[in-house]
Amino acid sequence: MRKLIVCNLISLDGCYTGPGDDVMAMPFDHGFDDYNAERLRAADTMLLGRTTFEGFRDYWPPVADNTDAAPVEREISRLTSDIDKVVVSDALTADQTGAWHNTQIVPRADAHKHLTELKNGPGRDILVFGSHILWKDLLAHGLVDELHLMIGPGIVGDGVRMFETRPPASFQLVETRTWEGSSLLLTRYAVSS
Incomplete structure (x- = not known):
């Protein structure tokens, strides 16, 4: 059975976006890109919501040919373009997937x-960023297998919190x-309901 793995960077105060949903306020460093590239190499499907999909679609494709970008960022660009993408959305249409034609909308x-x-079919990991x-x-319905949290040394003060309430799952x-x-610390948890 394939694993569904959720990967997110969080601040010391438990947020994964800064004020106003600003992801660039997060405490990134090279460890973040190194780990995301590693995860993408081990997967063959990326599962996304519409907002994250649109952000990735608009950001990642041109990075592959940007000679000013770090090699790991260029690799991530190629990997995100090549991987099968499943977008859960009632609003996104096929003509809005841009260069990413290997995208299924559910x-x-x-x-x-x-x-x-x-998850029951053949293949490698399914990633959610x-x-x-x-x-x-998906966590509330017992469909998440692992939670990978990269904890960065920043305090953002306000933003989207990792959890607003106690989740209906246990973590090992x-x-x-x-x-x-x-300066990042990866904590990897198996999820059980």
């Missing part, structure tokens, strides 16, 4: 059934990890 009402079929409304719903620590020269 209506919200069909998301749980579709994801269950994906961002998309907090989507993955919190599987791994902690750091990267040389990085």
